[in-house]
Amino acid sequence: MFEFEQVPLPKLGITGLEGAMSEEELAIQDVAHRFAEEVMRPIAEKLDKMDHEAAVAEDSPIWEFLDKLEQSGLVDLAAIAGMTNEEKSRIIPIIFEELAWGDSGLAMGYIVSKFPAFAAYHTGDPELIERFGHLRGCWAATQPDRGSDLVDIEATECHPGERQGRGNLVARIEDGEVVINGQTSAWVSGAPIAESTLLYCQFDDGNGIYNDDGTHKYIGVLVPFDIPGVSKGKPLDKMGMRALCQGEIYFDNARVPLKYMIADMDKGYPSFFGALTFGNMEMGISFTGVARAAYDHALAYVHERKQGGTELINHQGVRARLFKMHQKVEACRAMAKRAFEYNYGPNGPHLLASATSKTFVTDTCVEVCSEALQLFGGNGLTREYPLEKLFRDARAAQIADGENNVLGMKSASWLSKVYKDKNGL
Ligand SMILES: Cc1cc2nc3c(=O)[nH]c(=O)nc-3n(C[C@H](O)[C@H](O)[C@H](O)COP(=O)(O)OP(=O)(O)OC[C@H]3O[C@@H](n4cnc5c(N)ncnc54)[C@H](O)[C@@H]3O)c2cc1C
Numbered sequence: 434m435f436e437f438e439q440v441p442l443p444k445l446g447i448t449g450l451e452g453a454m455s456e457e458e459l460a461i462q463d464v465a466h467r468f469a470e471e472v473m474r475p476i477a478e479k480l481d482k483m484d485h486e487a488a489v490a491e492d493s494p495i496w497e498f499l500d501k502l503e504q505s506g507l508v509d510l511a512a513i514a515g516m517t518n519e520e521k522s523r524i525i526p527i528i529f530e531e532l533a534w535g536d537s538g539l540a541m542g543y544i545v546s547k548f549p550a551f552a553a554y555h556t557g558d559p560e561l562i563e564r565f566g567h568l569r570g571c572w573a574a575t576q577p578d579r580g581s582d583l584v585d586i587e588a589t590e591c592h593p594g595e596r597q598g599r600g601n602l603v604a605r606i607e608d609g610e611v612v613i614n615g616q617t618s619a620w621v622s623g624a625p626i627a628e629s630t631l632l633y634c635q636f637d638d639g640n641g642i643y644n645d646d647g648t649h650k651y652i653g654v655l656v657p658f659d660i661p662g663v664s665k666g667k668p669l670d671k672m673g674m675r676a677l678c679q680g681e682i683y684f685d686n687a688r689v690p691l692k693y694m695i696a697d698m699d700k701g702y703p704s705f706f707g708a709l710t711f712g713n714m715e716m717g718i719s720f721t722g723v724a725r726a727a728y729d730h731a732l733a734y735v736h737e738r739k740q741g742g743t744e745l746i747n748h749q750g751v752r753a754r755l756f757k758m759h760q761k762v763e764a765c766r767a768m769a770k771r772a773f774e775y776n777y778g779p780n781g782p783h784l785l786a787s788a789t790s791k792t793f794v795t796d797t798c799v800e801v802c803s804e805a806l807q808l809f810g811g812n813g814l815t816r817e818y819p820l821e822k823l824f825r826d827a828r829a830a831q832i833a834d835g836e837n838n839v840l841g842m843k844s845a846s847w848l849s850k851v852y853k854d855k856n857g858l
Pocket of ligand 1: 573575580590621622829832
């Protein structure tokens with residue numbers, strides 16, 4: 434039993450039903466929240482309304498965001514690398530829920546911009562750290578003909594009797610160098626402003642790009658963009674997450690030293706799997722932040738807008754709808770944090786945990802944004818108010834980092850494999 438002298442009002446933190454947080458965690462949350470509100474939201478609003486080419490031009494506000502985030506020290510890779518797993522599982526979600534509450538496109542763009550640097554630091558090789566540690570990066574994995582097929586790592590979702598296509602990007606080794614030819618998809622986040630990429634692509638070892646089981650041979654390779662043979666397409670014009678610029682990267686006999694290959698043929702897919710596991714985990718907490726942003730706007734609006742002679746909140750039906758939104762935001766956060774705990778715990782990491790969170794949170798986020806938009810009535814549809822942007826952002830997230838249905842099928846195949854393994858089937 435809990436004992437009370439009187440019935441109190443619930444104490445709610447920035448993120449609602451928050452349990453114990455240390456002073457350090459509260460301070461980090463406060464700094465991230467203020468940065469999201471004061472720096473990210475105004476910049477994201479401008480970028481969302483800008484032409485997609487102007488959004489990456491020299492005078493774009495994107496540069497102000499990148500400079501200010503760097504100066505804020507909020508995302509210090511070295512400090513994060515030095516944390517215990519338990520600290521990572523608590524502090525990374527605190528930071529990224531707030532940043533995505535500010536703007537999901539800017540938050541996701543910043544994460545992927547660090548992928549090559551992160552991979553370089555992970556090797557511990559001073560030459561790679563020197564070359565890539567300070568370059569703005571991106572994560573190039575999908576190709577025009579390899580979207581969901583890429584996510585279907587073990588090719589479990591292929592039509593019976595078929596195998597995945599060749600894709601559009603192949604690397605080979607020649608004279609001690611990795612030679613790359615082909616192109617990525619137009620969806621490479623941050624590519625228009627990147628100086629390097631962590632590239633995953635098919636590998637021809639002299640015996641073609643297919644393994645005997647129909648899967649592809651894959652490598653992970655760091656590629657700087659200041660070498661001959663690398664060029665970029667035009668920035669993509671899209672519906673949501675418009676602050677996140679995207680575009681193709683072309684490789685025409687681009688050559689990099691063999692040591693830039695951070696994952697060889699045996700390690701390429703496991704390395705990609707690790708990056709996707711991290712990415713999906715981040716998406717889960719980030720779109721919890723987006724759902725919360727929609728809820729926060731709706732909560733404020735229903736206390737202002739009057740219809741039926743009173744503020745909307747005084748209508749029972751509106752209160753019921755608002756409570757459902759609150760519930761869903763809490764469910765998103767619980768799910769997202771559980772994926773962090775699993776991935777940084779003794780049984781993780783695994784894409785199953787991250788995809789469980791990513792798919793649930795992004796689908797639920799669309800529902801919350803849609804209901805928040807509905808509570809704004811006609812105003813929700815206009816660009817004067819923030820809801821239509823949040824809805825577009827949330828909608829993009831159901832496809833980014835693996836389309837949700839495909840991630841669901843992959844996850845179910847792992848659940849079945851574990852069941853069969855346990856039961857000797
Ligand atoms: C905002 C955003 C950011 C992104 N960032 C990056 C990035 O940084 N780097 C990068 O490399 N890529 C990135 N992507 C690409 C993203 O990973 C792909 O869009 C995603 O994997 C889906 O691929 P696709 O768009 O080719 O769709 P497709 O694979 O063509 O899928 C189309 C439809 O077919 C269905 N489908 C596909 N295969 C099957 C199957 N086997 N069985 C049943 N149904 C199937 C899917 O469910 C889907 O509904 C990003 C995408 C978005 C939207």
